[in-house]
Amino acid sequence: MSAITCTGIFKSYGSTSVLNGLDLEVPDGAVVTVLGESGSGKTTLLRMIAGFDRPDAGTIVIDGQVADSGDRFVPPERRRIGYVAQEGNLFPHLTIAKNIGFGLPRRERGSGRVDELLELVGLAGMGKRYPHQLSGGQQQRVALARALAPRPSVVLLDEPFSSLDAGLRASLRFDVMRILRQQRATTVFVTHDQQEALSVADLAGIVHGGRIGQFASPETLYTRPADPAIARFLGEANIVLGTASVGAVETALGQLVLADGNSLPAGPAEVLIRPEQISLQPHDGRPCSPGQASGQVLHREYYGHDCVVLVGTGDDAHPLRVRCPGGSSVQAGDLVLISAAGDVLAWQAMANN
Amino acid sequence: MAGVEAPALYRPAGRPAGDAVWPAPLRKLLSRRGRRVPWLLASLTVLIVAGLLSPLALVVVQAVQAGWSQLWPVLGRAFVVTLLWNTVRLALLVTAACAVIGTGAAWLTERTTLPGRRVWTVLLIVPLVVPDFVLSWAWSSVFPSVQGYFGAALVMVLHLYPLVYLPMTAAFRAADPGQEEAARSLGLSRTAVWLRISVRQARAVLLGGCLLVCLSLVAYYGAFEDLHYQTFTTAIFGELQTQFNPAGASALSLVLVVLSVLVLGGETAFRERGRLQRPGSMAQRAQQPVPLSRRTRLPALAGIALLAGLALGFPVAIVCYWMAAGVSAALPAAVSLGSAVGSTALYSALGALASTLLALPVALLAARHQRRWSRAMERSTFITQAIPGVVIGLALVFLASRYLGFLYQSPELLVASYTMMFFPLGLVAVTASVLRASPRLEEAGRALGRGPWAVRLTVTLPLLAPGLAAAFCFVFLSAATELTATLLLVPTGVQTLATQFWAYAEQGVSFGAAAPYAAAMIVMSAVPAYLLGQFFDRRSGREAGGASVMEAIS
Numbered sequence: 040m041s042a043i044t045c046t047g048i049f050k051s052y053g054s055t056s057v058l059n060g061l062d063l064e065v066p067d068g069a070v071v072t073v074l075g076e077s078g079s080g081k082t083t084l085l086r087m088i089a090g091f092d093r094p095d096a097g098t099i100v101i102d103g104q105v106a107d108s109g110d111r112f113v114p115p116e117r118r119r120i121g122y123v124a125q126e127g128n129l130f131p132h133l134t135i136a137k138n139i140g141f142g143l144p145r146r147e148r149g150s151g152r153v154d155e156l157l158e159l160v161g162l163a164g165m166g167k168r169y170p171h172q173l174s175g176g177q178q179q180r181v182a183l184a185r186a187l188a189p190r191p192s193v194v195l196l197d198e199p200f201s202s203l204d205a206g207l208r209a210s211l212r213f214d215v216m217r218i219l220r221q222q223r224a225t226t227v228f229v230t231h232d233q234q235e236a237l238s239v240a241d242l243a244g245i246v247h248g249g250r251i252g253q254f255a256s257p258e259t260l261y262t263r264p265a266d267p268a269i270a271r272f273l274g275e276a277n278i279v280l281g282t283a284s285v286g287a288v289e290t291a292l293g294q295l296v297l298a299d300g301n302s303l304p305a306g307p308a309e310v311l312i313r314p315e316q317i318s319l320q321p322h323d324g325r326p327c328s329p330g331q332a333s334g335q336v337l338h339r340e341y342y343g344h345d346c347v348v349l350v351g352t353g354d355d356a357h358p359l360r361v362r363c364p365g366g367s368s369v370q371a372g373d374l375v376l377i378s379a380a381g382d383v384l385a386w387q388a389m390a391n392n
Numbered sequence: 393m394a395g396v397e398a399p400a401l402y403r404p405a406g407r408p409a410g411d412a413v414w415p416a417p418l419r420k421l422l423s424r425r426g427r428r429v430p431w432l433l434a435s436l437t438v439l440i441v442a443g444l445l446s447p448l449a450l451v452v453v454q455a456v457q458a459g460w461s462q463l464w465p466v467l468g469r470a471f472v473v474t475l476l477w478n479t480v481r482l483a484l485l486v487t488a489a490c491a492v493i494g495t496g497a498a499w500l501t502e503r504t505t506l507p508g509r510r511v512w513t514v515l516l517i518v519p520l521v522v523p524d525f526v527l528s529w530a531w532s533s534v535f536p537s538v539q540g541y542f543g544a545a546l547v548m549v550l551h552l553y554p555l556v557y558l559p560m561t562a563a564f565r566a567a568d569p570g571q572e573e574a575a576r577s578l579g580l581s582r583t584a585v586w587l588r589i590s591v592r593q594a595r596a597v598l599l600g601g602c603l604l605v606c607l608s609l610v611a612y613y614g615a616f617e618d619l620h621y622q623t624f625t626t627a628i629f630g631e632l633q634t635q636f637n638p639a640g641a642s643a644l645s646l647v648l649v650v651l652s653v654l655v656l657g658g659e660t661a662f663r664e665r666g667r668l669q670r671p672g673s674m675a676q677r678a679q680q681p682v683p684l685s686r687r688t689r690l691p692a693l694a695g696i697a698l699l700a701g702l703a704l705g706f707p708v709a710i711v712c713y714w715m716a717a718g719v720s721a722a723l724p725a726a727v728s729l730g731s732a733v734g735s736t737a738l739y740s741a742l743g744a745l746a747s748t749l750l751a752l753p754v755a756l757l758a759a760r761h762q763r764r765w766s767r768a769m770e771r772s773t774f775i776t777q778a779i780p781g782v783v784i785g786l787a788l789v790f791l792a793s794r795y796l797g798f799l800y801q802s803p804e805l806l807v808a809s810y811t812m813m814f815f816p817l818g819l820v821a822v823t824a825s826v827l828r829a830s831p832r833l834e835e836a837g838r839a840l841g842r843g844p845w846a847v848r849l850t851v852t853l854p855l856l857a858p859g860l861a862a863a864f865c866f867v868f869l870s871a872a873t874e875l876t877a878t879l880l881l882v883p884t885g886v887q888t889l890a891t892q893f894w895a896y897a898e899q900g901v902s903f904g905a906a907a908p909y910a911a912a913m914i915v916m917s918a919v920p921a922y923l924l925g926q927f928f929d930r931r932s933g934r935e936a937g938g939a940s941v942m943e944a945i946s
Binding site for chain 1: 836838
């Protein structure tokens with residue numbers, strides 16, 4: 040049992056409020072990602088779980104034990120956590136082996152546990168080197184091995200891959216997550232990269248306005264975002280205005296069916312249409328049939344397997360993003376007919392929008 | 393948020409916990425969990441800063457006690473204007489010359505293909521360990537015409553240019569070649585790049601070096617006495633030793649302090665606000681040295697060799713010459729040489745130890761707890777840089793003779809004067825390594841299960857150790873070659889190398905008798921100087937240390 044429960048966490052620096060009554064519950068053994076923009080308080084949250092910082096108010100429970108509440112505080116060294124920071128924070132005056140062995144009891148340092156971990160992170164035989172002799176990716180592997188060495192029940196990762204280049208990042212992430220799942224450690228992974236957050240998590244939470252905006256499985260977050268802001272944050276999204284009625288919503292792209300369980304009062308609505316739901320046809324000059332709109336291609340980004348096309352529809356501020364097959368021949372300047380398919384999500388439009 | 397009934401696994405609990413209903417600032421006040429103020433560090437720092445600034449207060453007290461009637465005869469003379477003029481014109485010439493020579497030499501040995509760059513770098517730094525009064529003695533004992541304004545300027549430039557050369561070397565080494573390449577690609581010539589990028593990048597460092605030159609210059613005594621050039625320090629000694637007027641001396645020394653504080657203030661005002669920022673984890677590419685053409689190589693080499701020869705080769709040769717020439721005259725010296733070495737080493741080591749230990753809390757507070765008042769505290773210790781040794785000496789003599797008689801002419805007082813005088817030097821080295829021992833590393837150690845004191849011992853201390861050792865070396869070599877305050881405070885019956893050398897050299901008794909003391913001083917400070925060079929060399933090499941050296945020096 041090594042679940043983490045944070046309840047009503049408040050934290051402010053000076054007059055800047057960072058966390059504002061945040062609640063988070065991490066189930067035992069799960070990999071949870073916490074996603075948010077820079078400065079949203081993700082790192083602060085992680086540092087408080089680790090015990091490096093203290094919340095102004097709120098309670099943190101790890102493993103069923105109160106780690107931090109108004110009158111009780113368990114220092115970091117007694118929380119049995121592994122912490123991997125963005126910069127790795129290896130001890131520059133110690134060899135790799137000594138770094139990894141740092142958290143082990145004295146008798147275990149020579150017992151082969153260090154070699155085992157070096158092997159695990161793919162750095163066997165490098166124990167005698169110093170941190171500055173390793174590349175960035177290798178340093179992060181050592182930081183992970185060091186954190187895992189004392190067999191922590193909880194592992195906290197603070198953007199551990201963000202200083203690495205894209206290719207290295209993906210492969211190291213794959214390795215690290217494999218290792219963490221092998222160890223069955225409860226993991227909290229903080230990142231601002233939505234792809235990273237969705238791809239590794241059992242559950243993901245989005246920090247917004249000092250609280251967790253939505254906490255759910257990655258599939259749910261992508262297909263059922265709780266509000267338009269989360270929808271925009273997770274992947275490409277077109278938010279168009281429409282009018283809701285029972286089970287459907289009327290938009291410039293015709294009447295679209297609402298997804299199961301999505302009910303909202305009749306009236307103005309904001310509708311989420313993902314780029315892959317929209318298709319384009321050449322405009323042959325005839326007037327649009329119902330369910331179609333006309334537009335002009337503004338720009339085309341080619342990605343090989345597919346391409347993304349920006350289509351202007353008269354509302355210049357919000358051109359539509361459309362995902363087309365890679366072989367599609369649309370060019371900037373083409374006149375096109377636009378139609379949408381599939382179920383959509385909609386929210387009641389806020390008065391100020 | 394309405395609308396979608398997302399099948400969330402977890403929904404935030406409706407009501408936050410009880411204590412959360414207060415507005416944020418109030419909650420922070422009510423909570424006992426705000427960030428801790430490091431009371432122990434803060435109060436230690438306040439005590440240390442107060443102690444360091446106390447000589448100023450003492451000198452003021454002494455002057456006030458004496459009263460205007462006693463001070464006016466000293467301050468009202470035209471002589472004071474002469475002293476001011478002498479000090480200012482010398483400071484201007486020497487600082488300008490040191491800036492040009494130090495920067496040029498640093499660039500040649502650091503950024504070009506000059507043959508033997510490593511060796512020259514060492515040879516150009518070593519003159520720091522030749523005390524000013526030994527250098528002036530070496531020149532005047534062979535060329536009696538080296539005296540007055542130009543004689544003093546020559547000796548001071550040769551003695552002080554390493555204060556610009558050393559930090560500029562580090563700055564050129566740490567400079568990002570990417571910026572120079574960017575400037576080249578924007579169409580600037582190599583010379584324009586040098587002026588507008590290379591030197592400009594290092595402007596804060598250059599300014600810091602010039603500041604050190606100025607402050608050291610106005611504080612020296614021995615060399616000016618030797619070269620018959622009147623400055624405030626020689627006049628202060630005159631008041632004390634020939635007029636027997638300590639109040640007059642303290643009045644003159646107040647003028648000297650005002651002058652130094654003006655220099656310090658001027659430097660702060662000119663200092664560039666925005667510092668060079670480079671993304672921390674990005675590795676920096678190695679610099680390509682600028683190739684010297686066949687035509688420029690020879691003059692460059694000759695210039696560097698001449699500088700090293702005049703600043704180092706010449707005084708060393710003269711010391712050796714007088715030692716050889718005056719074997720019989722050196723005989724009386726040989727008797728007391730051993731005890732002088734012993735007392736010099738003892739007092740310098742104690743002063744170095746005290747400065748280093750006192751610098752630690754100040755550096756920790758400033759680096760770890762960056763609040764306005766802790767920065768101000770650290771800044772205020774830099775004012776002590778502007779308190780010349782003669783002022784500290786006077787203040788301590790006054791303190792002991794007036795209030796604490798049992799301390800008069802005691803070794804404790806001499807050690808205290810070294811500690812106060814060289815505290816800023818210790819602080820520079822300690823700060824550099826405190827920046828390296830990041831609190832993030834301590835946190836990493838804590839998360840791995842070691843308690844706060846265990847982490848301090850196994851992580852922080854090993855990271856600080858090189859800096860502490862460097863601080864010790866820095867202060868030790870400065871104290872071992874200190875003359876001004878030592879003359880005022882040396883315990884009765886004790887001779888240090890500096891005072892003994894001075895006794896023989898000043899009275900012109902015997903150049904041969906003085907020479908062994910000079911040799912001993914140079915040898916004694918060469919070892920810590922070498923270690924110090926190693927420290928700064930390594931710091932500026934890898935691990936992004938260059939930036940912190942620049943930070944520490946500027």
